[in-house]
Each structure stands twice: as C-alpha cells, then as structure tokens.
Amino acid sequence: MSSFSETDLRGHARLSVAPMMDWTDRHCRYLHRLMSRHALLYTEMVTAPAVLHGDRDRLLGFDPAEQPVALQLGGSDPAQLAEAARIAAAYGYAEVNLNCGCPSDRVQSGRFGAVLMEEPALVAECCSAMIAAVDIPVTVKCRIGVDEQDPAQVLPDFLEKVSGAGVSRFAVHARKAWLQGLSPKENRDIPPLDYDLVLQMKDRFPHLHLSINGGIATLDQAEAFLAQGLDGVMIGRAAYHTPSDVLLEADARIFGNPATITAEDVVHRMLPYTESHLSAGGRLHQITRHMLGLFHGKPGARKWRWALSENAHREDAGIDVVLNALTHVSSLAVAE
Template identity: 80%
Template sequence: MPNNATTAAARLSVAPMMDWTDRHCRYLHRLMSRHALLYTEMVTAPAIIHGDRDRLLGFDAAEQPVALQVGGSDPDQLAEAARIAQGYGYVEINLNCGCPSDRVQSGSFGAVLMEAPKLVADCVAAMRAAVDVPVTVKCRIGVDDQDPATVLPDFLARVSAAGVDRFSVHARKAWLQGLSPKENRDVPPLDYDLALQMKGLFPHLHLSINGGIETLDQAEGFLAKGMDGVMIGRAAYHTPSAVLLDADARIFGDPLRRSAEEVVHLMLPYIADHIASGGRLGQITRHMLGLFQGRPGARGWRRHLSENAHADGAGPDVVLAALEHVTRLAA
C-alpha cells in the first residue's frame, strides 16, 4: 500500500473541476472538512512554465492538504511544471488523463491520453524524477470505441509500472467524438463494477472511484466494497453541506463538526481580506450559493447573494444580510 502524506486524505476527495475548484472554493471546502483531499482546477504545463505562476499556483496554507492537477503530454514540460509546483507546497501532483474538452483534445492531453498509455508512463516517470511529492493520475475507463475491460487494466498496469501507485478512476468512458464536455459528464453510462474489479486486479494500488457519486452513503458503500478512496465532484460543489460537513465524522472518524452558519461566519475575515486586496465579493460567494441547499431560506440566501454580491463596494455585510434569510426561519 502506498505510504505518503496524502493517502489518508484521499479516502475522500473533491474532484478537480474547471472554473469551480479555485482557491476560494477550496478555502470554503476546507472550513467544512479538515481532512478531505482538495484539488485545484487543471492547469496546463505550458501555463505553469510561461504564465503568471503566483496567480495560477498560489493558495492559502489553510487549504492543505491540496493537490495540483496538471494537463499536458510532453514529459519534459510536465517535469518542469511539477518541479515549479512543488515549490508552492502542493502535497501531490496529479496528471489529467480524463478531461474530454475540445481544448484538451486539441492539445493532445486529457482523456485522449487513454489511447497512449506508454506516453503517460513516460510523462509520470519524468514528473516523479523531478519531484519528491506523490505523482498521481486521474483517468477514464476508456474513450470512444475502446473496450474498457481491456483498456483500463492495461492502462493501470503500464502507468503503475512507471511508479504511480494512486489513481482516481472516473467510471465512465469519454466520447471524444460526438459528445460535448457537458454531455460527457452524464451521458456515457457508469460502470462502477469495472472500477471495483480493478481493485481486485491491482490490490497494491490505491484506487479512488469517481463519477456520479452524490452522497456520503454512496461513498461509504464504495469504501466498504474495498475501494481505497472516493472522489466526489459536482455534488460537493452544489450541495457542499450535505457532502462535506459530515465527512470528517463518517469517513475519517473525526467528530468535530461545524454548522453551515459557522462556516459562513468563518468566511467573513477571508472575504474582507480578499476585498481589501482588490478582489470582488462575487468571486467568493459564487462558491457559497449551495451552502443551505434543501433548508428553509436557501432560496433567499441564493437570491440575495446573486443580486447583491457583484455591486460596487459589496462586502461581508451582504453575506450577513443573505444569512438572515436562513437564520430568521431557523429561529
């Protein structure tokens, strides 16, 4: 079994999601779970090498443990990007072999790499040689007309032979031809059984299952069936309280629990600092809209933030006014 600082945290992780899991989202999620492993949005290796590194890679130490997901298919570029990222303090570097977007396809990385396991092995070998932190892979079960039952075990065998011992498996194919990125999140059928079979074939690997998982009940079910970890994506974003507030107790055995109201109050100093440094309230509150999903006052909370967070001068007072829609009904 892999032995590194992120193995325990990977028992439950929040998936890397473009335009969603930025530093503000991760700060919020960390207030809700002390233990879950958090991932960045995907950042391409060329962007890390040539772009604004502090903007792309900077994060608050309070977010830890946090892992960086990188995109690319050039071993030398990926090694350099991993080396740079390690200097920012990430506990893990994850290679994206699962994203089906047009941008990813045109760059010959993401899900298309399921067709090139030897190249992936070369990439992760170069990355591992450049850094001391774990290098991991997030993949699909296959793409287009590939047979997942053949492709996935071959992919895991080849890439793990290059030294990767932790994979997150999105239990759907990616259809690079004929489906949009959005459709690829829902339309291809889930094959959880195949992902579970991989744990039997590769007992020495740390395997997390991803795709369509919405509740902690489901997560506990997969862990009970032998998976090492569960990665939750959209549900952790849209209904974070339902997924993350009880995660520490149920998944990690830590009884400390905050309420959603406490999380809002703990966000206020962070929000004030962000605005003082020139940021906008809406850049943070867009990640907070689902905090009270399913509770009385949730609609008022969302509406007040949506209507007022983007106004000039909007600050913590807007958040407190939005919170009154919930607390008034809870009294």
C-alpha cells in the same frame, strides 16, 4: 515543500473533491477546507505550458489553510510536465496529478486529457519524468476508456503500464469518454457508468490505491464503495452544489473524526478571509459564487441564494451582503 507523506495523503484520499474547471479555485477550496479538515482537495486543471510561461502566482497561489491540496496538471510533454511539477512542489503542493480524463475539444487539440487513454506508454513516460523531478507524490486521474475502446481491456492495460512507471494512486472516473460527438457536459452524463469495472481493478491491482469517481452524490454512496474495498471516493458536482450535505459530515463518517460545525459557522469563518480578499482589490462575488449551495434543502435557502446573486456583483459589495443574506437562513429565520 509539502509536509505530507504519501501515507498521509492516502488517508486524506479516502474522500476527495474532484478538480473542476471554473469551480475549484482557491476560494472554493478555502471554503471546502472549513467544512472538512481531512478531505483531499484538488485545483482546477492547469496546463504545463501555462505553469511554465504564465502568471504563476495567479495560477498556483493558494492559502496554506487549504492543505492538503493537489495541483492537477494537463499536458503530454514529459519535460514540460517535469518542470511544471518541480514548480508546483516549490509552491508547496502536497501532490501533482496528471489529467487523463478531460474530454473537451481544447484538451484534445493539445493532446492531453482523456485522449491520453489511447497512449498509456506516453502517460507512463510523462509520469516517470515527473516522479524523477519531485519528492511529492505523482498521481493520475483517468477514464475507463474513450470512444470505441473496450474498457475491460484498456483500463487494466493503462493501470499496469502507468503504475509500472511508479504511480501508485489513481482516481478513476467510471465512465467512458466520447471524444467525438458529445460535449464535455454530455460526457458527464451520457456514457454509462461502470462501477463494477473499477471494483474489479481493485481486485486485480490490490497494491494500487484506487479512488472511484463519477456520478457519486452522497456520503452513503461513498461509504458503500469504501466498504466494498475501494481505497477512496472522489466526489465532484455534489460537493460543489450541495457542499454541506457532502462535506460537513465527511470528517465524522469517512475519517472517524467528528467535528461540530454548521453551515452558519462556515459563513462566519469565511468573513475574515473575505475581508482580506476585498482589501486586496478582489470582488465579493468571486467568493460568494461558491457559497450559493451552502444551505441547499434548508429553510431560507432560496432567499440566501437570491440575496447573494443579486447583490454580490455590486462594485461596493462587502461582507454586509453576506451577513444580510445569512439572516434568511440563520437559526432565527422562519421557514420559507
């Protein structure tokens, strides 16, 4: 069972790394935890039926060093979600989060993700069932609306109904999702962001813990949103592609807990974890693909990426590949 209280998690949620399909797997999260001791980390979305019927250790297994980590679930069946949440709690997750924001066709056909913005009563029922099933917090990640909905009407109604079921913490992607005519990739960029609406929701629902998500790329932006009264900031792609810029300074700037760790230190601290993964039959690229952006903007970054990309896929690739790549960006390396 999780040892994190809701108070603990509200503190950690001042900065979180968004759940991202194909990216925020266990190796990514282990890397990110080395860079920030405090940020709240999320899994990729896992559907409730997959949890119930799939390979649970593969889908849900994680290293305790990743904590605090939340499992994001996809689904719309209250009974399935309640059982999936129960299983997640038994695995030790600190939180269960319901996905009401993903716009992909596959998600729509399964009646979950962003399409649930059209059914707040069902979301409330799902959350109520999960809350009754577990002792860990149940949270929701949502959009401001979908398709032709008016976010100024839809979002407050959604927050009121779902919080009425017992949810007190939401991460709001401040962009409408277009379920028809736009790809998931386009849905990350094309509909306009409406940060002001999310800020208004904090004024309207001061008792709720609201994190803002969508298009946030820097700690400067994160600090600005926190200064305006929001409770948390959730960063997605920037935390993945430029993790050093976002996470290495997060503990000092967001949590007031300075740490002196460099990207080079992080690589060295990843080595025992990587060796353990390889000895268990894993492949090097499964870990190093998440490390490509570690030295973004630094001398040698291009050679670092090239050395890993070219060599980590080899069947015999070991940590020597990482150490060799590191020579291009170490403190002794010359600038490109």
